[in-house]
Amino acid sequence: MGQFLRRLLLIDLIEGLWVTFRYQRPKHIYTEQYPAERPKVAERYRGAPRLNVNPETGETLCIACNLCALACPENLIVVSSERNEKTRRKELTHFTYDISRCMFCGLCEDACPVDALELTQDFELASYTREGAIWDRQMLEEGPRPTRYPY
């Protein structure tokens, strides 16, 4: 009898609708106004790669050991170096990183023995050309420059 009355009075539907109406207050709004307010991503976020430089001298921290290139599952890192005759040490000449093939797994930064290569919190990586997704050493050291549109 109770079940019959519940069905007749549409109680099951009203209960469901009541849940919906409980969430009508403005404090339940979850929409993010993306370009206007940028989300703060977590500290460990794996985004755009960066090649760290010594903040005082501006010299690269990279020792051109090639371990990141070996660790990368997609083989997208190319490191080239030449031996400095004076100091008898390898010095970095070129460093390219193809972010169009990168899956941001973080294996390269795990492999880096001197914390030179790091995945940062930048996540705006779009570019107008495929070549724009291949980052050279300068881009990796200075960081991406996403186009900012006035609005």
Add this chain to the structure above:
Amino acid sequence: MPDSTYLDATELVLNMGPQHPSTHGVLRVILKLDGEKVLGTECVIGYLHRGVEKIGENRTYAQFAPYVDRMDYVASVSNGLGYCLAVEKLLGVEVPPRAQAVRVILTELNRIASHLIWLGTHALDVGAITPLFYTMREREEILKIYEKYCGARLTTHAFRIGGLQYELYEGFEQEVRAFCEMFLPKVDEYEELLTGNRIWIARLKNVGVLTAEDCKAYGVTGPMLRASGVEWDLRKAQPYSGYEQYDFKIPTGVNGDSYDRYLVRMEEMRQSVRIIRQALDGLPGGAILGKVPKVIKPPVGEVYVSIEAPKGELGYYLVSDGSTQPYRVRVRPPSFVNLQALDKMCRGALVADVVVIIGTIDIVLGEVDR
């Protein structure tokens, strides 16, 4: 008069998908119809084939780990756990207890996230749009925890062979506890929206019935098997990663229809919260990475390890030839095997039920096609 008009055309072959919103990706189902009645179905898969198993043969063991996340992309942590367990068994590496407990917490969170996606999209298929927004909102909290823990939201690469790469961040325990606190009333809320709803019941009850014998014959695992009344859960049957320490129930159904599967999955989410709480209470200290050699070179041999993924039994079969790369990687994805039962369930049903049945299997095409 012609012999037959189009009104007499009893049998009709219809393509459903691959661009159909209710096939959860790029599944193509060829339907043979008699009016509204389904006479038979045939699945055409492979639209999302990326050759993950072949990629595995050309990567080192550590390098392949990020790829397994991309098979079942709504439950990537479970995929990572299964792969890491397989390689660890091949290597004979012991995982420290702290790493095991953290793995359990993260995979159970992932089970909740996967079931939330399933609930939202399944309800959306049936016509209830509201639950999707609510489930996405709760899933976001889980993804935030993942992002803070390992730096990615979906394709997490959270585990490494031998344990974990990252130590827990400060405030992890409080956040997970707060999530558990917040989440249980929300499950009741979803139930309020759906369980008693007459449309929901009419669309799901006695739709897509699979008996226990059918399930066993097709190799169906996971919530679908449990909804048919078989109490089979790999977490209890062959515990891995320290699941034997935790106290939880295996929810089972009676009828094996879509409605029972819905109830089983709802109860599984509650049980996952129970496991997470127990794991947090007994979180041991110590190392997070076992003794793994720098270059992973397992001895010659083969291993099969399976875990209870949100969708069923997820197995990894690895063959090692003694080099740094696996000789063969074979994945037994739960969705692929569960999808076989689609034809059995659809026969005699209506076209509208096909959508419900595809939803109730809980397939992810990334995993079906690999």
